[in-house]
Amino acid sequence: MxxxxxxxxxxxxxxxxxxxxxxxxxLGCPEGRSNSHWIDFDLHGHQIVAHLAESEGPEDHHNPVDGKSVPVPHFGLILEWADWEVLRDRLTGLGADFIIEPYVRFKDQPGEQATMFLRDPSGNALEFKAFRDEVMVFAKRFNDGSV
Known part of the structure; x- marks a missing residue:
């Protein structure tokens, strides 16, 4: 384990x-078990499973964050900063169609983070981010002191 x-x-x-x-x-995820209805992938040690679905998923919603329209739901990873840069360069080189282009959110503030959003071929939204200071991942206060 x-x-x-x-x-x-x-x-x-x-x-x-x-x-x-x-x-x-x-994304470079090694493939695990699979059959004609699903595939297991190893996403940095976490198991994600793509299930073949006949119908469309739930409608997307969006919330504003740092002046951007963030899709909800979404999932992804918090990477080390250098690993985020490598993935950003790889996806950019492959011609990824980003929902939110790679950028640094909350620049020079507590909670500064690199982030990018894209969709998989089925429309699922993914976010990959990296915090400048990992302590801020679960910080309880926002930059303005609000909770």
Whole structure:
């Protein structure tokens, strides 16, 4: 077992082959078990499972964060800063169509973080981020002192 619990997420996809290309080739997630209806992927030690779905998922909602329209729901990873930069460069080089282009949010403030959002081929929104100061990941106060 890992040093800490592993996260598990199952999510709908319209095409297993498109999921295999996006998660396996674009994001570099090793593939685990699979059958004709689902594929397990290793997302930095966490198990995510792409399930073939016949119907559309729930409608997206958006919330404003730092002047950007953030899609809800979304999932992703908090990476080390250098690893985030490597992934940003890889996805940019592959021609990723970002929902929110890679940028640094809350620049020079507590909670400063690099972030980028994109969708997989089935429309699931993903966020990859990195905090300048990892202590801020679970900080209780925002930059303006509000809770």
């Amino acid at each position: 890992a040093d800490r619990p592993r996260f598990h997420l199952a999510f709908p996809v319209h095409s297993l082959e498109a999921a295999r290309e996006f998660y396996g080739e674009w």
